[in-house]
Amino acid sequence: MISTAVLTISDRASRGEREDLSGPALVSEIEKLGWSLVKTGLVADDRDTIQAILIAWCSDKQVDLILTTGGTGFSPRDITPEATLAVIERQAPGLAEAMRASSLKMTPHAILSRAVAGIRNQTLIVNFPGSPRAAVENLAVIAPVLPHAIELLHENIEAEKGHSFRAK
Amino acid sequence: MISTAVLTISDRASRGEREDLSGPALVSEIEKLGWSLVKTGLVADDRDTIQAILIAWCSDKQVDLILTTGGTGFSPRDITPEATLAVIERQAPGLAEAMRASSLKMTPHAILSRAVAGIRNQTLIVNFPGSPRAAVENLAVIAPVLPHAIELLHENIEAEKGHSFRAK
Amino acid sequence: MISTAVLTISDRASRGEREDLSGPALVSEIEKLGWSLVKTGLVADDRDTIQAILIAWCSDKQVDLILTTGGTGFSPRDITPEATLAVIERQAPGLAEAMRASSLKMTPHAILSRAVAGIRNQTLIVNFPGSPRAAVENLAVIAPVLPHAIELLHENIEAEKGHSFRAK
Numbered sequence: 001m002i003s004t005a006v007l008t009i010s011d012r013a014s015r016g017e018r019e020d021l022s023g024p025a026l027v028s029e030i031e032k033l034g035w036s037l038v039k040t041g042l043v044a045d046d047r048d049t050i051q052a053i054l055i056a057w058c059s060d061k062q063v064d065l066i067l068t069t070g071g072t073g074f075s076p077r078d079i080t081p082e083a084t085l086a087v088i089e090r091q092a093p094g095l096a097e098a099m100r101a102s103s104l105k106m107t108p109h110a111i112l113s114r115a116v117a118g119i120r121n122q123t124l125i126v127n128f129p130g131s132p133r134a135a136v137e138n139l140a141v142i143a144p145v146l147p148h149a150i151e152l153l154h155e156n157i158e159a160e161k162g163h164s165f166r167a168k
Numbered sequence: 169m170i171s172t173a174v175l176t177i178s179d180r181a182s183r184g185e186r187e188d189l190s191g192p193a194l195v196s197e198i199e200k201l202g203w204s205l206v207k208t209g210l211v212a213d214d215r216d217t218i219q220a221i222l223i224a225w226c227s228d229k230q231v232d233l234i235l236t237t238g239g240t241g242f243s244p245r246d247i248t249p250e251a252t253l254a255v256i257e258r259q260a261p262g263l264a265e266a267m268r269a270s271s272l273k274m275t276p277h278a279i280l281s282r283a284v285a286g287i288r289n290q291t292l293i294v295n296f297p298g299s300p301r302a303a304v305e306n307l308a309v310i311a312p313v314l315p316h317a318i319e320l321l322h323e324n325i326e327a328e329k330g331h332s333f334r335a336k
Numbered sequence: 337m338i339s340t341a342v343l344t345i346s347d348r349a350s351r352g353e354r355e356d357l358s359g360p361a362l363v364s365e366i367e368k369l370g371w372s373l374v375k376t377g378l379v380a381d382d383r384d385t386i387q388a389i390l391i392a393w394c395s396d397k398q399v400d401l402i403l404t405t406g407g408t409g410f411s412p413r414d415i416t417p418e419a420t421l422a423v424i425e426r427q428a429p430g431l432a433e434a435m436r437a438s439s440l441k442m443t444p445h446a447i448l449s450r451a452v453a454g455i456r457n458q459t460l461i462v463n464f465p466g467s468p469r470a471a472v473e474n475l476a477v478i479a480p481v482l483p484h485a486i487e488l489l490h491e492n493i494e495a496e497k498g499h500s501f502r503a504k
Contacts, residue, residue, distance in 0.1 A: 074292075074320035074321050076290065076321065078258075081258070081259070082257075090417070090418055090450065091417065091450060092450050093433075093450065093452075094446065094447035094448060095448075098436075098447040100261075100265060104266060109313050109316060112262060112313055112317050112320075113262055114258065114260050114262065119410065124410075145445050145447060149410045152448075153411070153412065241488055242428070242455065242460075242485045244458065246426075249427070250426055264429070268430045268434075269433070272434060276480050277481050279478065280428070280430060282427060282429065282430065284429075
């Protein structure tokens with residue numbers, strides 16, 4: 001079972017000026033998928049804050065997958081991809097490419113998503129748009145392969161170690 | 169209305185050894201789209217020169233969108249994407265992905281385009297191939313969403329500031 | 337004619353714990369394509385080792401194209417894309433995008449490939465998955481345009497130099 005954390009990134013929602021709809025929308029999908037939810041958060045579009053949270057959550061052995069929502073667009077304050085790129089150790093470009101290609105069939109504006117995905121330690125971070133509908137649609141694109149991705153992030157260290165020990 | 173600038177990047181055209189066809193082809197499309205053209209330029213495939221011009225044009229509040237043409241291929245002198253990556257603050261990978269995917273339907277050589285797109289200050293920079301036909305075709309792919317992209321680059325700082333002030 | 341080198345990257349194969357199947361599979365395809373093979377290698381998923389080999393092979397004027405296989409997934413030891421990004425001077429994102437988009441039609445797991453492609457000196461490096469079948473399928477996607485890509489990497493320096501001299 002995948003253990004997830006959902007981080008909403010929005011100036012207005014963090015100031016209470018509007019309701020966070022995309023975070024709860026992702027949480028609802030996670031429940032439908034049968035995955036566990038271990039953390040949620042809501043922060044402003046502040047690069048240092050986002051990076052600090054991502055780093056802390058990736059240090060938590062309980063978090064396999066962090067889904068961010070918001071801050072992936074062209075507004076001057078949209079900085080989620082840059083914060084994500086700054087903390088990941090390995091990029092996973094295929095996830096964002098597939099989400100954009102799929103969304104493009106529904107709306108030409110999909111190409112404006114600057115979302116990225118990547119790995120820090122044994123945690124996968126994936127950016128989703130701030131629109132609840134787009135976030136849910138994008139999660140549906142990659143959800144089928146995420147259990148296998150998470151499994152790979154965890155199992156192979158032990159497998160390699162085992163082989164290595166047997167070899168000696 | 170979008171204010172644009174077109175930069176042709178070509179050793180031979182800059183030395184007068186061949187006519188610049190792709191720059192004028194993009195200018196013609198810009199006129200058809202009803203956008204304004206505030207600057208044009210023609211430079212050699214020299215990384216420092218390209219970067220200096222991109223930086224200067226992005227400091228000009230009048231330039232919303234810079235279209236470069238040329239220097240995106242595999243020739244040793246093709247350095248436009250690297251010059252662009254060096255000056256942008258935020259990448260917009262979906263634009264180049266969509267242009268390549270669309271061109272691929274017309275020619276398999278589309279996958280050799282190394283074009284990138286990204287944002288510096290409030291200006292969007294997009295690389296186009298040096299072939300006039302490919303440049304025009306690629307612009308047609310992203311033109312429908314560019315007005316919204318430019319709007320986002322400009323409007324939200326004020327919107328956020330306004331909200332922030334009201335909140336206090 | 338393209339001169340190629342094939343580098344298999346696999347902890348287990350390098351320790352002799354399993355047979356290298358993807359390297360020979362790529363070699364077989366290279367022969368069918370009529371390209372020449374000048375080097376093959378087999379190394380562990382060790383970043384420094386991979387980078388050292390890539391750098392050495394790219395210094396060899398005989399190597400136009402390096403095909404790596406393995407180390408592009410989500411396992412903790414999979415580090416081929418990072419080693420490749422560290423040595424290339426110019427990215428060629430369209431190659432990896434096209435391979436993933438094509439593979440996605442066959443399996444949703446294609447989006448987990450973290451493969452990259454890029455140029456160092458006049459050598460093109462392309463990452464392929466470690467599965468022999470996926471590696472061969474991916475090579476088929478880009479093989480038709482590689483001769484032209486390699487031609488561009490080589491011919492234009494001389495062409496430009498010639499023009500430059502004539503201009504003076």
